[in-house]
Amino acid sequence: MTEDPKPATAAGPAGSAAASSAAASRPAAVPAPGRPKGSGPAGGPQQPRPARAGRAETVRFAATHTLPAFLRGAFHVRPKVVAAYAALGQQGWSAATLRAMRARHGGAPVEVRGLSGNLLVLLDHADVRQFYELPVRTLALDAPDKFRGLSLLEPTGVICSHGDTREERRRINDEVLAADRPAHPSCREFRAIVDEEAAALADRPELDFPRLRRAVARIGRRMVLGDAARGDEELARWLLAIREEANWMRIRKGRAAAAEALYAKAAARVEEYAARAEPHTLAALARRHGDAEGPDGTALDPVGQAHHWLLALDTVGPTVARTLLLLAAHPAEQEAVRAEVDGGGAELPRLRACVEETLRLFPLVPDLVRVTRAETVWRGVAYPAGTAVLVPALFHQRDPEHVPAAHQFVPARWLRPDAAQDIRMAPFSHGGGRCPGEHLGVLTSAALIASVLREHRVGGGRPALEPSQPLPGLLGAAGIRVALTRR
Ligand code: HEM
Numbered sequence: 001m002t003e004d005p006k007p008a009t010a011a012g013p014a015g016s017a018a019a020s021s022a023a024a025s026r027p028a029a030v031p032a033p034g035r036p037k038g039s040g041p042a043g044g045p046q047q048p049r050p051a052r053a054g055r056a057e058t059v060r061f062a063a064t065h066t067l068p069a070f071l072r073g074a075f076h077v078r079p080k081v082v083a084a085y086a087a088l089g090q091q092g093w094s095a096a097t098l099r100a101m102r103a104r105h106g107g108a109p110v111e112v113r114g115l116s117g118n119l120l121v122l123l124d125h126a127d128v129r130q131f132y133e134l135p136v137r138t139l140a141l142d143a144p145d146k147f148r149g150l151s152l153l154e155p156t157g158v159i160c161s162h163g164d165t166r167e168e169r170r171r172i173n174d175e176v177l178a179a180d181r182p183a184h185p186s187c188r189e190f191r192a193i194v195d196e197e198a199a200a201l202a203d204r205p206e207l208d209f210p211r212l213r214r215a216v217a218r219i220g221r222r223m224v225l226g227d228a229a230r231g232d233e234e235l236a237r238w239l240l241a242i243r244e245e246a247n248w249m250r251i252r253k254g255r256a257a258a259a260e261a262l263y264a265k266a267a268a269r270v271e272e273y274a275a276r277a278e279p280h281t282l283a284a285l286a287r288r289h290g291d292a293e294g295p296d297g298t299a300l301d302p303v304g305q306a307h308h309w310l311l312a313l314d315t316v317g318p319t320v321a322r323t324l325l326l327l328a329a330h331p332a333e334q335e336a337v338r339a340e341v342d343g344g345g346a347e348l349p350r351l352r353a354c355v356e357e358t359l360r361l362f363p364l365v366p367d368l369v370r371v372t373r374a375e376t377v378w379r380g381v382a383y384p385a386g387t388a389v390l391v392p393a394l395f396h397q398r399d400p401e402h403v404p405a406a407h408q409f410v411p412a413r414w415l416r417p418d419a420a421q422d423i424r425m426a427p428f429s430h431g432g433g434r435c436p437g438e439h440l441g442v443l444t445s446a447a448l449i450a451s452v453l454r455e456h457r458v459g460g461g462r463p464a465l466e467p468s469q470p471l472p473g474l475l476g477a478a479g480i481r482v483a484l485t486r487r
Contacts, residue, residue, distance in 0.1 A: 047381040051105035053112040057143060061101070061112050061121075063289075064093035065392070069367055075149050076243035076309070079478035091394070091473020098123060098395045099429075111377045116145055118338050119369075120378065120389045125402065127378055129389050129423055130369075132431035134376065136166070141433050143371040143388050147340040149246035154258045156301035157308045165294035171438070172292070172302050176285045177309075179436035182347065184443060186223075186280035191346075191447045193222045196449035208481045209323070213317040215445070218445065220313030225270065226277035226284070238266045239310060266376035267304065273304045283310050312437050315364050318477035319445045323358040324452065326409045328482045334453070338487075341450045351446045353414035359427035361409065362475050366394035368429055375452070380486075397425045407470035 015182035053061060068090050073080050085091075094228055098121070101110050111234065122128050131139065142150065142160045150160040158169040178184045197215045209390070217236055221229040245252070245259035274283035289302035329332040333354065340350045366389040375382055400406040403424050404413075413419060428435040435441070454459070460483035465471060 003469075021344075027045070031172045031441070035483075047382070050381045050383075051108040052112045053101065053110050056108075057097075057101060057388075058103070058113050060097050060110075062114070062384040064090070064097045065471060066114060068094065073090075073247040074146070074249070075153060075246040076240065077477075078247070078423050079476055082476035083479065085342070085473060086474040086476050089473065093390075095395055095398065095473070098392055114388075117386075117388060120383060120387055122378075122389065122391050125396075125423065128391050128396060130378065131370070131389060132426075132429070134431070135169075136432040137163070138374050138376065139238060139370045139371060139389065140166075140206040141370060143369045145249050145388075146369055148250040149248075152246045152263065153242055153249070153311065154257060154304070154307040155158040155263070156299070158305065159308065164296065165298045165300065168294045168300050169305065172286065172289050173305055173436045175289075176282055176302070177436045177440050182352075182439045182443070184440050186285075189278075189280040189444060190223055191441075191445065192275075193219055194447040195451050197222075198448055201221060202452060202456060202484060204484070206481055206483055207458075209317070209321050209478050213314075216317035216320070216448070217314060219448070220310055220316070222281075223313060223413050224282045224309045225273035228276065229273045232269070235266060237335070237446045238262050239295050240306070242266065243311065254383070263307075266307070270306050271303055274306065274344055282306060309437065312435075312441065313444065316441060316445050316448065318362075319358060319364070320356060320448050321477045321480040322362050322475055323354055323445065323449055324458050324482050325448075325461040325463075325465060326361075327354065327359055327453075327479050329411055331459075331466040333409070334458065337449075338453050338457075341405060348446050348450060349415060350411065351449060352442050353411040355442050355449070356414040356419075356427065357409055357411040360397045360414075360425050361407075361471055363397065363427045365392050365427075366392070366431070368393050368426070368433075370433070384428050390427070393429070394424045397427070399424070409467070409471065452484070455487060457487055458484060 068085055072078060072085065075079070081442075101121065102123040109127050110121045111122065112121055121133055132282070140162065146161050150157065154160065155170075156171050157165060161169050174180070184190060184381050184434070200210060201215050204211075220232050221232060222234070240258045242262050245255055248255070250256050264424045270283070274287055277284040277287075279285075283303055283306050286302040286305060289300065291301060292300040294300055301333045327337065337351045337354060340348055370389045372383065372385050372389065375384050376387070377383075397403060398406045404410075413425075416422075423430055428438040462481045463475075465480060
């Protein structure tokens with residue numbers, strides 16, 4: 001791999017905006033395997049100093065960013081904590097911390113000490129671009145803290161796999177989820193499932209989150225495992241218990257063993273359903289890969305990927321709740337979407353744009369964390385393999401310095417032809433770790449919203465949103481309700 005480090009940038013204070021925009025025009029650096037730390041980019045003596053957070057900055061970062069992220073729950077959101085942080089405006093604290101760090105260090109990547117090691121925080125778009133451009137073999141998704149939780153949830157999942165095995169599992173995910181196409185080959189069957197489940201939602205004048213969540217869980221089980229799994233609340237409880245335990249990232253060591261036992265039971269149940277699942281389901285599509293093995297003989301466990309798919313499809317609930325709430329607060333946008341739904345087309349670009357905009361404003365993965373598997377160079381500074389790297393995605397996609405109307409609901413921004421590649425916005429990430437279920441997630445969310453809007457207007461949303469004001473930084477889904485009025 002060639003080395004193309006960025007020009008040196010002193011770690012001292014500098015004008016952030018100027019530094020940011022100058023850096024944005026530089027080419028992205030690439031990893032420099034084997035180059036000794038301490039030598040300059042061209043083998044010369046000088047090396048730019050790394051930007052390191054001071055003690056006060058470290059404490060502020062932990063208090064306003066990392067600790068709240070941990071307490072909110074990485075794998076299963078804790079609704080009371082989210083509601084408390086939303087009321088306190090925690091997202092604003094975090095953004096203020098990151099802005100101050102960017103200004104103090106001239107936009108350079110900042111090394112912050114944490115309980116489980118150092119974290120390199122990327123605050124400038126040129127570095128964020130490099131993050132997305134680096135291959136997953138160099139910048140891996142299974143950073144240690146994340147891995148500790150994920151290995152309970154989906155020990156054979158692509159996201160916590162390495163090397164060639166990961167590549168093979170990713171290929172299976174891409175094929176089963178039809179990662180390269182907006183319309184999944186089973187989209188006709190999936191839309192029918194969504195319409196059936198949505199019918200039960202619209203029989204009352206109000207749609208609240210608990211009912212929506214239950215309907216989405218049924219939709220997810222039917223799409224992944226088939227109709228036989230529709231009412232399997234026991235499986236749902238097992239998976240929930242594992243997710244709750246994963247939130248602790250194995251801090252509660254004694255409990256992790258119980259979660260592992262529960263995973264074994266859930267995996268056996270998933271296998272049973274997969275064996276008789278209808279051909280359009282994700283489990284049946286995965287079974288076509290048989291008992292595939294990776295190059296080193298590791299079982300690829302295609303059906304085991306279903307644990308992530310079930311978890312991921314559950315996120316359609318909060319996404320739909322927030323989008324309906326935003327549409328209730330933006331009647332003109334709702335009218336435009338309704339006209340599109342009435343038009344009868346299957347693609348629904350405007351509604352998809354609304355879903356994507358909701359995910360920009362309230363991303364399901366607000367922080368992208370990776371770990372380097374080789375030495376990498378960021379702004380001319382070499383960091384050893386094993387460095388954890390953070391892109392605070394929510395901060396960047398809500399950054400008024402770079403995103404116009406950052407705190408407003410502007411779905412039209414997603415209708416631009418290059419929007420999906422715009423690295424300022426990354427609800428599905430970019431590059432080799434980009435979500436393979438992006439299209440399926442958006443399709444399912446849009447189909448469910450279309451099903452509601454086909455016969456109803458939504459209004460009277462709670463919590464109330466004021467379109468002329470900046471939208472809140474956090475919006476807990478658990479308390480969302482919208483009134484349904486028959487058209
Ligand atoms: C609808 C909203 C969704 C959002 C916002 C979303 C977002 C993301 C993001 C940001 C990542 C990268 C995580 C990281 O870098 O740590 C990711 C990964 C992933 N997502 Fe999604 N996702 C969604 C739905 C889905 C669905 C429906 C599926 C499958 C049914 C899915 C399957 C996956 C898988 C397998 C990965 C791991 C990819 C890898 O390791 O290469 N996602 N998702």
